[in-house]
Amino acid sequence: MDIRIKKVLQDQPVGQRVAVAGWVRTRRDTGGFSFIEINDGSCLANLQVIADKGLENYQQDIKNLATGSSVVVDGELRKSPAKGQAVELHATKIDIVGGADSETYPLQKKRHSFEFLREINHLRPRTNALGAVSRVRSRLGYAVHNFFQQRGFIQVHTPIITTSDCEGAGEMFQVSTGRERSGEDHFFGRSAGLTVSGQLQAEVYALAMGDVYTFGPTFRAENSNTSRHLAEFWMLEPEMAFCDLDGNRKIAEELLKYLLADVLENCAEDMALFDKFIEKGLIGKLQDVIAKDFIHISYTEAVERLEKAGDKFEYAVRWGADLQSEHERYLSEKLFRCPVAVTDYPASIKPFYMRLNDDGKTVAAMDILVPGIGEIIGGSQREDRLEVLQSRMIETGIDPAEYDWYLDLRRYGSVPHAGFGLGFERLVQFVTGMANIREVIPFPRTPGSAPC
């Protein structure tokens, strides 16, 4: 039966009959036969097929087999006499399942720019780099579940359609059926939007199940046009009951290290491609991140370090103002050269649900900054004291009546709890070294662009 190329190359069943199915990457003809390289997506490497001119459809079909065509190849696996591959498949039969006109097929057997590949979004997973990204992304998703399930976390499917706007998390897409635009009748009886965060609902389950996580699509209607923002992205949000900011930070560090180690071990071939062609030294950088403790400094300390840095920043550092991108980059890329957890930000620049510290000026917030990406994780210990939460809501212009269910969590059996959000695409960017976030999600949605 058909087997995947990954398995053929792993097991190398020399002398046995093997059938593979995939897409032609390239064909080279010699006097008496052709070399055809087949890729089936199971791994980065192609399988080299030897197609002898004695095959019945050689002259009319095989000799003209074009890049992009789909084929089923039956044959015998043999050791390769030449360098470049250990084994090769000597075909006894090649069925051309679907042709591809080389005059119009956009992918050529040469390197294309990522910008061009974005214009043919439906064909780009057939390239080496985007295929490798897809496999690494899939593995990271699997590893996320492994990490949390091994630690007894419960996965919660928080809603995609929500009626609560998690304050400070950006603009919401409105959800409506066409009919509602004219009248007052909302399908849900009130206005609804696509979720900007599953956090508030995750808190509901954390205060019943203990440790939970939610992992799903998230939507931001911001007009952001950068290499690290999407209108639709995937976010991982753990939420832990009986947990403070220190516990939160430790889980975040443990998670990142676990995910990096998992991918280095299980996607070695793809990671080697990124290391060679996308970001030189990537693997060494990730191994360093795994080996060293993350730096932890408070926001106040960070401001002091930045003031002493003597570097000229475009925007001045000032206690009470949010850190600029250039400041964050300085901390993780120049000063410490590793992931940095910055905690205890001024309350005035953070949302209402973050726990107010004893100084009354700062909140138990945490951002983890990573070289090359910036903020990859944002989280906090949550305000678990009813009265403090209520007054923080009023201060920041949130109507407590709208969040009565959220306040109930503090009225009945409130406990210290904490959590964070990890931008999944930013993680994939960090792991693969891909410069633009549009290359690490299969179908990127950005302002003015959602082709398929």
Added chain:
RNA sequence: UCCUCGGUAGCUCAGUCGGUAGAGCAGGUGGCUGUUAACCACCCUGUCGGCGGUUCGAGUCCGUCCCGGGGAGCCA
């Protein structure tokens, strides 16, 4: 949304001082070779992003719009 740099053949790009366009790759044909970004020869390829303006004449200068890259803001 703002700043900035771009848009020329299917792809990657060159195009001088304003004088109606060129290379490599891809594609086609033939040859050759256990090839592997195969090689050699020949052939084909254009709304110079759109619209308007200046000029005898615009790929080139000006205006404007669209699209893309980089940076900023917002954040994950």
